[in-house]
Amino acid sequence: MANALDPHAAIVTKAGGLDRQGTLRTADGRPLKAALARSSRRARRRAFFLVLPLLLFVLITFVLPIGQMLQRSVKNDGFSANMPQLTAWFHDNPRGTQPDDAAWAALAADLAAAAQARTIGVVGTRINYDMPGTRSLFTSAGRKARGGIDPPYRQAILDMDETWGDPKLWSVMRMAASPYTANFYLAAVDRTRDDQGQITAVPEQQQIYVKLFMRTFWLSLAITATTFLLGFPVAHLLATLPMRQSNLLMILVLLPFWTSLLVRTTSWIVLLQQQGVVNDMLVWLGLIGNGQRLQMIFNQTGTIIAMTHILLPFMILPLYSVMRTINPSYVRAARSLGATSWTAFRRIYFPQTLPGLGAGALLVFILAVGYYITPALVGGASGQLISNMIAMHMTQTLNWSMAAALAALLLAGVLILYWVYDRLVGIDNLKLG
Amino acid sequence: MTADPGNDAFVVFDHVQKSYDGQTLVVKDLNLAIGKGEFLTMLGPSGSGKTTCLMMLAGFETATHGEIRLDGRNINDVPPHKRGIGMVFQNYALFPHMSVGENLSFPLEVRGMGKAERETRVARALDMVQMGRFKNRRPAQLSGGQQQRIALARALVFDPKLVLMDEPLGALDKQLREHMQFEIKALHDRLGITVVYVTHDQGEALTMSDRIAVFDDGRIQQLAAPPVLYEQPENSFVAGFIGENNALRGTIEQLQGDKALVRLGNGELIDATAVNIREVAQTTTVSIRPERVEFKPDLMPQGAHTIEAQVRDVIYMGDILRARLHVAGQDDFVMKYRNTLGQVKLSPGETIRIGWHPEDARALDPV
Amino acid sequence: MKRTLILTSALVAIAATAQAQDKQVNLLSWGGAYGRSHVEAYVKPFEQQTGIKVQVSDADNPATPVKAQVEAGNVTIDVASVEYADAVRLCDEGLLEEFDPSILLPTADGTSAEDDFIEGAITECFVGTDVYSMILAYDDSKFPDAKPAGAADFFDTAKFPGKRTMRKGAKFNLEFALMADGVAADQVYEVLGTPEGVDQAFAKLETIKNDVIWWEAGAQPPQLLADGEVTMAFAFNGRIFNAAQQEGKPFNIVWDGQIYEMEGWVVPKGAPNPEAAKEFIAFSTAPEQQARAAEFISYGPPRTSAAALVGNIEGTDVPMGPNLPTYAANLENALASNLDFWVDHDAELQERFNAWLAN
Secondary structure, three states: OOOOOOOOHHHHOOOOEEOOOOOEEOOOOOEHHHHHHHHHHHHHHHHHHHHHHHHHHHHHHHHHHHHHHHHHHHEOOOOOOOOHHHHHHHHHOOOOOOOOHHHHHHHHHHHHHHHHHOOHHHHHHHHHHHOOOOHHHHHHHHHHHOOOOOOOHHHHHHHHOHHHHOHHHHHHHHHHOOOEOOHHHHHHOOEEEOOOOOEEEOOHHHOOHHHHHHHHHHHHHHHHHHHHHHHHHHHHHHHHOOHHHHHHHHHHHHHHHHOOHHHHHHHHHHHHOOOOHHHHHHHHOOOOOHHHOOOOOOOHHHHHHHHHHHHHHHHHHHHHHHHHOOOHHHHHHHHHOOOOHHHHHHHHHHHHHHHHHHHHHHHHHHHHHHOOHHHHHHOOOOOOOHHHHHHHHHHOOOOHHHHHHHHHHHHHHHHHHHHHHHHHOOOOOOOOO | OOOOOOOOEEEEEEEEEEOOOOOOOOEEEEEEEEEOOOEEEEEOOOOOOHHHHHHHHHOOOOOOEEEEEEOOEEOOOOOHHHOOEEEEOOOOOOOOOOOHHHHHHHHHHOOOOOHHHHHHHHHHHHHHOOOHHHOOOOHHHOOHHHHHHHHHHHHHOOOOOEEEEEOOOOOOOHHHHHHHHHHHHHHHHHHOOEEEEEEOOHHHHHHHOOEEEEEEOOEEEEEEOHHHHHHOOOOHHHHHHOOOOEEEEEEEEEEEOOEEEEEEOOOOEEEEEEOOOOOOOOEEEEEEOHHHOEOOHHHOOOOOOOEEEEEEEEEEOOOEEEEEEEEOOEEEEEEEEEOOOOOOOOOOOOEEEEEOOHHHOEEEOOO | OHHHHHHHHHHHHHHHHHOOOOOEEEEEEOOHHHHHHHHHHHHHHHHHHHOOEEEEEEOOOOHHHHHHHHHHOOOOOOEEEEEHHHHHHHHHOOOEOOOOHHHOOOOOOOOOHHHHEOOOOEOOOOEEEEEEEEEEEEEHHHOOOOOOOOHHHHOOOOOOOOOEEEEOOOOOHHHHHHHHOOOOHHHHHHHHOOHHHHHHHHHHHHOOHHHEEEEOOOOHHHHHHHHOOOOEEEEEHHHHHHHHHHHOOOEEEEEEEEEEEEEEEEOEOOOOOHHHHHHHHHHHOOHHHHHHHHOOOOOEOOEHHHHHHOOEOOOOOOEOHHHOOOOHHHHOOOEEOOHHHHHHHHHHHHHHHHHHHHO
16 A cells, blocks of 8 residues: 555555545545645645745735725725714714704814814815815814814804805715715716715816716727737838848837837927927928918827827737747738738738737727826827826825726726627737737 | 650749849759649758749749749749649648638638539538548647648649649658658549649658659759659769768779779779769769669679678668678768578678679769 | 935935034925025025034925925924925924914014015915016017017917917916906905806916917926927926026016915924024025025015015126016016915816816
């Protein structure tokens, strides 16, 4: 009988065969499945420890931040954490209850405490998101309330500012009393809540995000299409030219990668602006008059041109890596079988480049959806994308919850697209390099 | 060799030259006529120009000079898809994104053939290579031999008069290769098509071909039927390239018609047939096939010269025995003799005398 | 940004420990031409006069390390130069020492500092050191005859043809539009506080929407002017001044309708040398020092009395005074940016601005 610890037990000794229940067993009587699991367990454990650093890295640098971002998009406890008594009152009294003495007392106590703790600015910021113009209401009340507020509280607070009696303010505070809210998502699709807490569209002049989402996806599609049209022949040349020429061409393709984004963008401005090189040339050639200089930058055209240039390598490289593996004999075979060169391209060559095209298109599209520096610099008014709004909320208005909600919607859009791609083409039919 | 102007010349290369870089010729003045229904093999080492010739015929390369005619028509400027030539590629070139049926249907589709007709033709072509069951498989799901059959069927499905094969069996193992050689030959005989076959495997060429064109250095060195090529090589390259060969270096001592007397390096004299030598005192390489060497005096022709040889070793190969001999200062002389009952046993170190019929020793150009 | 923060904090920490024994001030400034004006006009004379060592370090935006240090409870900065908006925010969050205006020096004729400083320059936690502004600038060569004279001309493309460039944002532009529409400077925020006022501002912007190239970075407007892409710009005065003064570009500044903001000193809560910090602040905000700083950079002293003391542009014999936002003549129709207003309405108006831009 083989030693039970001998990892080769199942192999070196005659298999024990089937027992009464029909389980396959090793020579020493253990079920074959268990023996197999046992022998492969150590290899699996070692493999796990090898990938552990990467796993931790991905977890810490990718999964956690994204999780935090998603949490931030629905959670903002700026009010609920710093106004505990009023929050408790909202909790005890259902919507529609008029603020009673207890409510005013709670407000007074919270205002004084928040002012003391210097958190009143945070509270004001939170309420200001849902009701613009109220941050200073809180900060000024805080300054006055630092020494405490004397009863009667209602009168004392209303004396500071009449706005404290506004039902809309109380409605907004009630919503903010819950640390979790869908309001940022509502705002991200141009919706808001009215005094009664019902969802309504924001005034037309404030509506922007839905439009920008559509524009972002449309522009990204256009950019993907132009990178394909320009990149396909280049990738083909790269794959078929002799080594020396193709290396030179490859350097040209990669050149945008080696120059700073700002330098590239600035050079596009120099080229494309109305007093720029291209317009000067067109005027010099007499194609257009001096008064008809074309507006090619600071609009959507500029965004498409500059981003196509920047993202072109991401289309060319996957296409190239796929095309390089396509044996020229396929096209020759098609030609010998009677296909014209166009038919051979369409029916034989092009279908085989689809995995590279899919990978390139997905890369370019996802990168285009998230770009913001280039559209900010060359996009003008009509070339703004949703990512510019995210950046604005991140750095300017400091409304990170709003930025997170917009980013989450963008992420969802990209995931849906990914899913559609999987259904239409198959995600395993994707070759990134 | 000039192109045969005869009526049965189906494919003609007429003074064809090819250069890629404008400095060197890959194909130098090629003249070749291939008859209708012939199985012609282009044989040669890599870089000899044989594949270039095939590609020019298929239309993927253009001739730098000269004319290629197919069925009497100059096809220099005819694009590949209008030549109507079937082609089988070294790596089969089956379209990976199409099923077997779609692969076969492709040449019919581009010719605008109707669906019903296409299906009949595809089924017939698949049956022809015994692959009827695999119509819906993808090429990647087939073995090498199966892919080879499909490639063959695809090249034949549109009834081309001429089929080109570019080392089609190179990727198969030995057993399968021999089987496929047989099948291709059988198909050729049955369909009566003209085949131009490129290979560097001389065994394959000998087995299958009606005629073989041996290529080297951009020229056809010899164009002949397999037995002629083997038994009567016209130069040292052909002698050395086709089959096993002994090459003895010497100078012409006497020349009488095609009978030559050659003096080897150590002073010994041998008989040979003069092939491409012209005068006495010229250096030569005498080519003798190992199986034509005799060492038993009763089997040698009367009055022939014999020379001394020392046995180095003897290898037992079952049906034959292969002895390596030291002859006239050369150590690589091989003699093969049948393993018959009561055959003389040679042992290393033994000294024997060997000889041959003068017709079997061919005095060729010096190497 | 984060890396700069860590780096800056580390530098500040090293600097602080090296000099901890003696009485000294750790000053956090911005670097560049602006930081140089601090060193030349404040630090060097202060060290000479008091013997107190000033350790200067730089940050991209000093408000960031201030916030980080106070929240981490490890403060090494004594005085930091921050923007007015950041000062208000940091003060609201309780991260700054409260400021006692009585330490500020009076003028030579005895006017108290609080009367001498322009309005809003002294707050709970902040005292202004300089004033910069958004101004109308134009390319002189493009308008040989009539010259633009104020906000209204910026919006008059018939009289003054050519493209304009404006900052891509609501702030400054809405005020400027209202002033162009005839609203007096002291009424601007009142009007802008009403929905009708906002509509009025956007309606005015709408009149030149198709003629505007929107700038994002401060370096863009002088470049756009220089390239001839635009004939007029609404931009920061320092950038335009530099292009005109140092590169000799034919750019003119129209001070009528300027909108100014302040930068100034703050003391982080728990600063290690509060007394020396006070001394430094008092010294550097004296009229003479303020005037001296303005000779290095075209940012105006917030003290009225300092204006008269400003000499020539450093290294030239051209007087700096008329190039400063706080020059008396330049302040005739000027608007002080209202921070409280923007803290309350930034998000709302910014969103509306973006929506307007996108439509």
